[in-house]
Amino acid sequence: MCRKFPRATIFWSLFLKKVTQKIATRVLLSDPLMTPDTDPIFIGLNEQQKLAVDTLKGPVLILAGAGSGKTRTITHRIAHLMAQGVPAWQILAVTFTNKAAKELKERIGKILKLTDSAGTEANHLPISGTFHSICCRILRRDIEQIGRNKSFVIYDSDDQQKIVGQILKDMGIAPEELKPRTALAHIGGFKSEGVSADKARSRGTSHTEVRMAEIYTKYQKALLEANALDFDDLLMETVRLFEERPEVLARYQGTWKFLHVDEYQDTNNPQYRFISMLAAQHRNLCVIGDPDQSIYSFRGADIRNILDFQREYPDAVSIKLEKNYRSTQQILDAADAVISANPNRPEKKMWAEKKDGTKVALQEVTDERRESEVAVKNILAFKAQGISLADQVILYRTNAQSRLFEEACLRAGVPYRILGGLKFYARKEVKDVLAYLYTVLNPSDTLSLLRIINVPSRKIGDTTMARLQNFSNERSLSLWQSLKHIEMVDGISEGVKHRIADFTVLIENLQQLSKTAPVSAVAESVIKRTGMEKWVRDDTEEGETRWENVQELLSVTKKYDNLPPEESITSFLEEVALISEVDKLDDGNHDAVTLMTLHLCKGLEFACVTVAGCEEGLLPHSSALMDRQQMEEERRLLYVGMTRAKQHLSLLHATSRTLWGNNQNNARSRFLDDIPLNLIDVKAEEISSKYGWLTSSAPEKKWWKPATPKNEFSQETASDDVNQDWLDHVEEEISDGTKIEHRTLGTGTVMHRSGDIVEVRFDNGQTKRLALGIAPIKIIAATQH
DNA sequence: CCCGCTTACGTTTTT
DNA sequence: CGTAAGCGGG
Numbered sequence: 001m002c003r004k005f006p007r008a009t010i011f012w013s014l015f016l017k018k019v020t021q022k023i024a025t026r027v028l029l030s031d032p033l034m035t036p037d038t039d040p041i042f043i044g045l046n047e048q049q050k051l052a053v054d055t056l057k058g059p060v061l062i063l064a065g066a067g068s069g070k071t072r073t074i075t076h077r078i079a080h081l082m083a084q085g086v087p088a089w090q091i092l093a094v095t096f097t098n099k100a101a102k103e104l105k106e107r108i109g110k111i112l113k114l115t116d117s118a119g120t121e122a123n124h125l126p127i128s129g130t131f132h133s134i135c136c137r138i139l140r141r142d143i144e145q146i147g148r149n150k151s152f153v154i155y156d157s158d159d160q161q162k163i164v165g166q167i168l169k170d171m172g173i174a175p176e177e178l179k180p181r182t183a184l185a186h187i188g189g190f191k192s193e194g195v196s197a198d199k200a201r202s203r204g205t206s207h208t209e210v211r212m213a214e215i216y217t218k219y220q221k222a223l224l225e226a227n228a229l230d231f232d233d234l235l236m237e238t239v240r241l242f243e244e245r246p247e248v249l250a251r252y253q254g255t256w257k258f259l260h261v262d263e264y265q266d267t268n269n270p271q272y273r274f275i276s277m278l279a280a281q282h283r284n285l286c287v288i289g290d291p292d293q294s295i296y297s298f299r300g301a302d303i304r305n306i307l308d309f310q311r312e313y314p315d316a317v318s319i320k321l322e323k324n325y326r327s328t329q330q331i332l333d334a335a336d337a338v339i340s341a342n343p344n345r346p347e348k349k350m351w352a353e354k355k356d357g358t359k360v361a362l363q364e365v366t367d368e369r370r371e372s373e374v375a376v377k378n379i380l381a382f383k384a385q386g387i388s389l390a391d392q393v394i395l396y397r398t399n400a401q402s403r404l405f406e407e408a409c410l411r412a413g414v415p416y417r418i419l420g421g422l423k424f425y426a427r428k429e430v431k432d433v434l435a436y437l438y439t440v441l442n443p444s445d446t447l448s449l450l451r452i453i454n455v456p457s458r459k460i461g462d463t464t465m466a467r468l469q470n471f472s473n474e475r476s477l478s479l480w481q482s483l484k485h486i487e488m489v490d491g492i493s494e495g496v497k498h499r500i501a502d503f504t505v506l507i508e509n510l511q512q513l514s515k516t517a518p519v520s521a522v523a524e525s526v527i528k529r530t531g532m533e534k535w536v537r538d539d540t541e542e543g544e545t546r547w548e549n550v551q552e553l554l555s556v557t558k559k560y561d562n563l564p565p566e567e568s569i570t571s572f573l574e575e576v577a578l579i580s581e582v583d584k585l586d587d588g589n590h591d592a593v594t595l596m597t598l599h600l601c602k603g604l605e606f607a608c609v610t611v612a613g614c615e616e617g618l619l620p621h622s623s624a625l626m627d628r629q630q631m632e633e634e635r636r637l638l639y640v641g642m643t644r645a646k647q648h649l650s651l652l653h654a655t656s657r658t659l660w661g662n663n664q665n666n667a668r669s670r671f672l673d674d675i676p677l678n679l680i681d682v683k684a685e686e687i688s689s690k691y692g693w694l695t696s697s698a699p700e701k702k703w704w705k706p707a708t709p710k711n712e713f714s715q716e717t718a719s720d721d722v723n724q725d726w727l728d729h730v731e732e733e734i735s736d737g738t739k740i741e742h743r744t745l746g747t748g749t750v751m752h753r754s755g756d757i758v759e760v761r762f763d764n765g766q767t768k769r770l771a772l773g774i775a776p777i778k779i780i781a782a783t784q785h
Numbered sequence: 786c787c788c789g790c791t792t793a794c795g796t797t798t799t800t
Numbered sequence: 801c802g803t804a805a806g807c808g809g810g
Binding site: 096097130131132133156157231232234235295296298299397398399400401420457459461577578579580581597598599600618621622623624633637659660 | 786794795796797798799800
């Protein structure tokens with residue numbers, strides 16, 4: 001594998017002669033030294049993929065169906081660019097998650113190793129990331145050009161909610177009149193359409209519109225004062241930067257000459273404007289996407305961005321990837337049958353490479369509890385067939401559905417991990433530590449300051465804070481400035497003033513430290529000097545978990561140790577703020593089944609996929625029943641879920657489901673009716689209960705195996721053998737007075753039982769509340785009467 | 786200041 | 801139904 005003449009030379013000489021790209025690439029392909037069949041850049045690609053990889057200049061639209069080797073195509077295309085001598089720093093790739101960005105880089109690195117091209121060392125890889133992370137980097141560098149401070153913090157939705165809540169309160173709007181959530185949704189609506197506060201004000205006509213615009217304006221002002229940006233601002237401010245500072249835009253245009261955007265069907269207005277501006281000069285824009293997988297319209301994603309691409313760039317080369325490498329024919333046909341019912345889609349006929357497969361399993365279950373059991377049982381059955389848990393997933397429409405699956409996994413001793421829902425970085429104890437770091441970095445971040453000033457308790461109460469707020473408002477000082485001049489504030493006792501002074505000294509010391517030490521040292525110092533451990537760890541089980549979370553956070557900071565001190569803290573906080581749920585999938589090699597929403601599964605694949613809750617009202621969700629476009633999106637959502645499956649796909653729906661305390665009978669999803677019968681294997685309960693450890697006549701509880709719940713980052717339950725040992729108890733036999741043994745806590749006596757919760761006094765003196773079916777306990781002696 | 790109880794509210798989906 | 805926030809009592 002050697003090239004006597006690096007292609008780069010040929011490429012650039014042709015380039016400089018201004019030979020059009022189409023001719024240039026043709027010439028290159030006919031390079032006698034390297035044919036498409038032996039070149040690692042092209043090897044193993046189908047014709048369409050080769051075309052995509054080979055079309056290096058000008059606008060390119062790749063319509064890539066599910067499982068069509070999209071990532072592979074982008075990877076090879078970028079590798080091709082680099083093999084042609086395009087420097088890595090001229091290439092930008094926008095991906096949907098940080099995980100995808102990372103994988104992209106790794107795969108490009110691998111191909112380049114095979115090509116051993118000149119000037120492409122592995123450490124020179126293209127810039128890739130999500131829109132948010134790329135914009136964040138741009139702003140860190142250049143936001144001062146539009147009059148803002150570059151040490152801004154990023155507010156998450158909790159922070160946003162607090163700000164809006166405060167604004168509503170100040171405006172005298174009662175929560176029952178307008179909830180912060182609702183107001184925030186409106187602001188988000190403006191932002192995802194790229195409407196600034198000024199525009200919103202000038203545009204508003206109705207009373208509500210005017211009022212929303214006013215709230216929006218105040219919200220932006222509050223963010224500005226706190227030197228904070230929310231997620232949408234990262235995009236909006238970058239767009240504003242490009243618009244107001246053409247020279248800055250020109251600089252980036254001159255840097256990134258070859259642009260790639262993945263999941264283009266899910267771009268919103270600011271994202272679209274961002275990428276269009278960047279592409280305007282060189283027009284080397286390659287967008288990849290699938291209109292059938294557009295599922296983010298609720299956050300402003302506009303499917304027209306991809307549908308109209310050709311109109312916008314009439315010279316665009318359009319390529320369709322229609323060969324599916326992922327799923328079996330049956331799965332693909334079933335998914336295709338579902339999506340085909342949507343109107344106005346571009347013509348696309350997917351065909352599967354894998355011809356042999358099983359039918360799609362469709363099963364009706366009595367209720368949602370049963371549904372979770374069946375799902376977990378099927379997973380165990382597949383596991384028995386040798387399919388690892390990591391290669392299996394349960395998908396559902398709403399996060400609220402996750403709980404039952406989680407419980408079923410716990411009972412069955414199946415290790416699992418949940419994405420979405422309660423997020424690690426949104427936990428109180430974690431946010432507290434982060435708030436210290438934010439304050440150290442940027443004391444004008446009043447929200448963080450307020451969060452930690454009395455955490456752990458420093459006996460600085462509401463009255464003091466109210467006084468300080470007044471003082472700050474009167475003199476238009478930030479809270480931090482007031483704290484620094486605490487001696488000037490009236491009406492605060494000397495003792496409190498002392499404690500406040502101690503606090504400011506603490507923060508200043510930490511600031512000093514952050515200039516010379518990496519973020520992990522600062523975080524450790526925060527925990528040590530504030531007595532966080534004592535505060536968090538209160539001898540309860542929850543306290544232990546909280547402390548574990550703090551430890552986990554600390555261990556994450558260690559990854560940033562080898563950066564220069566200031567960069568260490570900023571990049572840590574930045575990555576933590578912009579981390580997505582799916583990004584967590586690749587830390588650790590747990591063999592655990594994944595639970596997540598249908599939205600999160602885009603871009604992933606699993607051997608076995610279970611889509612739960614295929615019912616009217618749930619999928620399609622009740623909120624979409626009245627709206628045609630939303631209904632189409634619900635259908636796409638199911639399509640995305642189905643096409644994640646490589647080998648086995650099962651669809652579940654429950655006859656009856658408890659929602660908000662009352663039962664409702666949902667009809668099976670209308671989407672299911674579009675799947676032809678010959679592709680479906682309709683399972684009855686009896687059929688799936690053929691597995692040994694469950695017969696339909698046996699009590700349900702028999703197959704539940706207790707398991708130990710752990711925190712989110714180490715969800716693996718110990719191992720199978722543990723479950724065997726602790727299986728033996730029959731819940732009915734446990735009542736007041738029963739002697740039990742706990743796997744870790746030792747022996748004890750049940751003091752009280754209510755439902756599945758028992759209060760146990762252990763022989764070592766401590767008393768705990770345990771959940772039957774979850775806690776690893778067995779009976780030693782039955783109740784004495 | 787902290788704990789425990791009551792009440793009110795929520796379920797689309799996320800960077 | 802389950803959770804989170806808010807309130808009142810110790």
